[in-house]
Structures are given as C-alpha cells and as structure tokens.
Amino acid sequence: MREKIWKGFGIFGMICLGLIIFSVLFKGLFVSFTRKNVPVYELEKGIIGTPLPAGVGTGKEKVTKEEGNLLPETTSRMIIKSGWLNLVVKDIVDTAQKISKFAQERGGWVVSSNISQSEKILSGSITVRVPAESFDESMEYFKSLAERVSNERTQAQDITEEYVDLQSRLKNLEAAESQLLEIMERSGTISEVLQVQRELMNVREQIERIKGRMQYLEQSVKMSSITVNLALSEELLPIPPAEKWRPKYVLLQTWKNVLDFWKSFSYLLIKIVVWAQVWIPFGIICVLIWKYWKKRKIKKG
Known part of the structure; x- marks a missing residue:
C-alpha cells in the first residue's frame, strides 16, 4: 500500500x-x-451596423422601385470619399503638424496621430477628417509637403442605396411602434401589457440602431477621411496593395x-x-x- x-x-x-x-x-x-x-499606423475604423433581430416590425422589407427613385430627385448621391498617401518627407514631426493645422483650418480635425521610433529612425502616420468639398484640395496640399509620393490611393463609396434602405426600415419600424402603442392602450391583462412592452422595447432598440447608422453615414459623407503615412525613406513606408516587388523592404522587415x-x-x-x-x-x-x-x-x- x-x-x-x-x-x-x-x-x-x-x-x-x-x-x-x-x-x-x-x-x-x-x-x-x-x-x-502590427504596423505603426492605424486607419480609422468606422461603425459597423448591427444586424436587426427578428420580430415585429423589423423594417427589413425591400425598398420598392418608387421609393428608390425618390432620393435622386430630393438629394444628391451620397458618396463617402477616402484617401491614403505614403509620403517620403524630410521632417516627420513638422509635416504632421502642417497636416493637422491644414485640416483644422478647413473645419476638420485629427482622428489619430502616431509617431514612432524604431532603431533610432522615425516614422509616423496621421489620419484627418476634412470637409468633402475640400478633399481634392487637401490631397494636393499633403502631396506638396513630400519630397516623393510613394503611393496614392482614393476611394469613393456610394452609400445611397444603403441610406434609402435604412430610411425605409425606419419608416416601417416607426409605424410598428405606433401600432404597438395603440395595442398597449387596448390591452387588458398584465401579461398582455408586458408582452406588448417587450415588443415595443425591441422595436425602439432597432430604431435607435438605424438612426445611429444613418447619422454615421451622413457624417461620413460630409467629412472625408485621409490617412497619410510618413517616413524618411521609401523602405520604411507600408507596402502599397498593388506593389509586389520590394526586396529591400522585405529584407529589412525580416x-x-x-x-x-x-x-x-x-x-x-x-x-x-x-x-x-x-x-x-x-x-x-x-x-x-x-x-x-x-x-x-x-x-x-
């Protein structure tokens, strides 16, 4: 034992x-x-819409052709503009300050700014928001601050269809909310009132989500995003998506x-x-x- x-x-x-x-x-x-x-720069992350749960008045009905054709008559197309620049500059800190000042003078703001040092070599990144009407002017000014433009990329995202769909969902949910309020007034027992109240809370939650998403889209259309990566040499800049052959950069990173x-x-x-x-x-x-x-x-x- x-x-x-x-x-x-x-x-x-x-x-x-x-x-x-x-x-x-x-x-x-x-x-x-x-x-x-993880690179030293971060692109600004937008708010992603949360899928709506199933229930009374989900607002997921398809937008009719007539509803879809109403928006171009009342408002212009809703376009979100975004830009990315890889710049080789003499002074990273000074260039970042000039970009920040320019954005603020145009009514924009700095979303994020990061200057890091690796092996005693500076590199940086700055993301700003500028009014959509100043997007092209801002891109040209930022490029003028560089000794060399390593990469330039722009994107225009049409979110008109999504916005119209959100309007339709919001209209349906608000109608469902009114119907639930009427049903609550006619309900007799406590269990019926509680059941209608739960459905009402669910619908109102969906309404708030849709309104939040619509506000984000409206703000994104009004204010364009520009991300500028700064470095003292081209080898220290991120590899552009379309570029495939950068042996010196890969060697240094390895x-x-x-x-x-x-x-x-x-x-x-x-x-x-x-x-x-x-x-x-x-x-x-x-x-x-x-x-x-x-x-x-x-x-x-």
Missing part, C-alpha cells in the same frame, strides 16, 4: 514538474511566433523580425533563470521520491 502511495506521489511530482517546465519554456516562444507584425525573436528568446532565458528557484528544488524533491521508491521496490524484490 505504501509503495503505491509513494509511486503516486512520484508520478504526480514528475507531471507537475513537466508542466512547469513546459509552461516556462514555451510561453515566450509561443508569444514570439504568434505575434503579428531582419527586424529575427532581432525581435532573439530579444524574446533572451527574455525567456531570464525567466527560466528566475524561476529556477522554484522548479529546481521541486525537481530535486521529485527525483529523491522516485529514487526512494525504486530502492524500496528493489529491496522488496
């Missing part, structure tokens, strides 16, 4: 020791291998990844040395228990 107990303790100790060593050794390597190379790996590996070794005060005594105890159990087994045999 004692031999089984000692054997159980020995196996349990060896398993615990193995788990500790495994977690210490491979945690740092796993983080290093799975870490994604070398940087290798250095990051060895840096993470050195941190891992430090952790192993520090944790040695825990796993070495625990390992010695497990080994002694194992040897003791082996000796008892031999003596008994």
Whole structure:
C-alpha cells in the first residue's frame, strides 16, 4: 500500500514538474511566433451596423422601385470619399503638424496621430477628417509637403442605396411602434401589457440602431477621411496593395523580425533563470521520491 502511495506521489511530482517546465519554456516562444507584425499606423475604423433581430416590425422589407427613385430627385448621391498617401518627407514631426493645422483650418480635425521610433529612425502616420468639398484640395496640399509620393490611393463609396434602405426600415419600424402603442392602450391583462412592452422595447432598440447608422453615414459623407503615412525613406513606408516587388523592404522587415525573436528568446532565458528557484528544488524533491521508491521496490524484490 505504501509503495503505491509513494509511486503516486512520484508520478504526480514528475507531471507537475513537466508542466512547469513546459509552461516556462514555451510561453515566450509561443508569444514570439504568434505575434503579428502590427504596423505603426492605424486607419480609422468606422461603425459597423448591427444586424436587426427578428420580430415585429423589423423594417427589413425591400425598398420598392418608387421609393428608390425618390432620393435622386430630393438629394444628391451620397458618396463617402477616402484617401491614403505614403509620403517620403524630410521632417516627420513638422509635416504632421502642417497636416493637422491644414485640416483644422478647413473645419476638420485629427482622428489619430502616431509617431514612432524604431532603431533610432522615425516614422509616423496621421489620419484627418476634412470637409468633402475640400478633399481634392487637401490631397494636393499633403502631396506638396513630400519630397516623393510613394503611393496614392482614393476611394469613393456610394452609400445611397444603403441610406434609402435604412430610411425605409425606419419608416416601417416607426409605424410598428405606433401600432404597438395603440395595442398597449387596448390591452387588458398584465401579461398582455408586458408582452406588448417587450415588443415595443425591441422595436425602439432597432430604431435607435438605424438612426445611429444613418447619422454615421451622413457624417461620413460630409467629412472625408485621409490617412497619410510618413517616413524618411521609401523602405520604411507600408507596402502599397498593388506593389509586389520590394526586396529591400522585405529584407529589412525580416531582419527586424529575427532581432525581435532573439530579444524574446533572451527574455525567456531570464525567466527560466528566475524561476529556477522554484522548479529546481521541486525537481530535486521529485527525483529523491522516485529514487526512494525504486530502492524500496528493489529491496522488496
């Protein structure tokens, strides 16, 4: 009986020791291998509309041809303009300040700004919002600040159809809300009132979502987004989507990844040395228990 107990303790100790060593050794390597190379710039993220739940008055009815043809007669097409620039400049900080000042003078604002330093080399990114009517002027001014324009990209997204569809859904939901209010007034029992109230809350939640989405689209149409990536040399700029051959840039990025790996590996070794005060005594105890159990087994045999 004692031999089984000692054997159980020995196996349990060896398993615990193995788990500790495994977690210490491979945690740092796993983080290093799975870490994604996140660029220093971030494009502004728009609000994504949440799908409407099913229920009374969901407003998902298709827009009729007559409803779709009404918008061009009353308002112009709704276009969201966006622009991206990769610029090689002499002074990153000064250029970013000029871009920010220009956007504010035109009635816009800075959405995000980031200047980072890697291996004592500066690079930066700035995203601004400018009025749609100043979009072309802003793009030309930002390009004039550069020694060289590495990449330029613009996008015009027509959201007229989506906006008309949201208007139709909102109209249907507001009609459903009115009907539910009338039903609530005629309801007699408490259970009926509570049921209608739940449906009413669901419809009102959908109405608020649609109104929020419509407001976001209206604001995006009025204010265009421009993202400018800044660097002292072309190799430090992000690779444009259409460009496929940049061996120097890939070489530099790969070398940087290798250095990051060895840096993470050195941190891992430090952790192993520090944790040695825990796993070495625990390992010695497990080994002694194992040897003791082996000796008892031999003596008994």
